[in-house]
Amino acid sequence: MPYKDHEIEKQYFTIGEVAQQFNVAPSLIRFWETEFDELRPRKSKKGNRLYTPQDIDIFRTIYHLVKERGYTIPGARDLLKQKGPQLKEKIDVIQSLEKVRKFMVTMKKDLDALGKAQQG
Amino acid sequence: MPYKDHEIEKQYFTIGEVAQQFNVAPSLIRFWETEFDELRPRKSKKGNRLYTPQDIDIFRTIYHLVKERGYTIPGARDLLKQKGPQLKEKIDVIQSLEKVRKFMVTMKKDLDALGKAQQG
DNA sequence: CTTCCCCATGCCTTACAAAGACCACGAAAT
């Protein structure tokens, strides 16, 4: 459940929620914060990290580069400095294509099952 | 100077020559050989590595990905498996553009020098 | 009693470099 603080209206996410979304440890998120200038979420009075959807986009981009494409952290950092904005768009496209693919896989499975039922 | 052995006619390059061309240590080239199936040069009877120009192209591709783009070795390996051929073309283009750029930089320098000479 | 903070330390892996042995090749010596 999104973070709530006394005077904060907007919906933020905690580090634990972000960690869960990407299935990584909070320690990783904190570590990347020390490595990427771009990943500096706002903090509550107490000091808790407050992630906006934009922050999560940035995290997603880094995650994509480092975990899915196989960039080193310096490599991802350089790429991000140059092509940060353009990069986000590309990754959005990749993600929606991924969803389409999954949809088609399950559809194929259903069709196969149907075929067997009719045949047998 | 290219490697000479009793019965070998074709011009091969030694590991030392390749190392010099890219300004890396021979140990690195041997190490990458254990990491990339694509980089498996022929060997002389004695066991010395014999690099063809094609072998060097492959090395250049790996070098580009790992040293210039910041891929991890697994990342570069995956990319190479998928897009090995296409990748070479792209890197060729990048390299020639690099040469053009260098040319233009020196030209600019010359022009600046000329301008100062006329002015002063 | 869980989740967050910060900080320090621990720790496995990555990506090489160094060490030690071996071999061709040319010059010097027999």
Add this chain to the structure above:
DNA sequence: ATTTCGTGGTCTTTGTAAGGCATGGGGAAG
């Protein structure tokens, strides 16, 4: 014209600094 020797380059194996986090202590907030 062999033999010897030295030197530079190569080989494989082993060592190691840095990279990339995870874990644990100590504490606050909810």
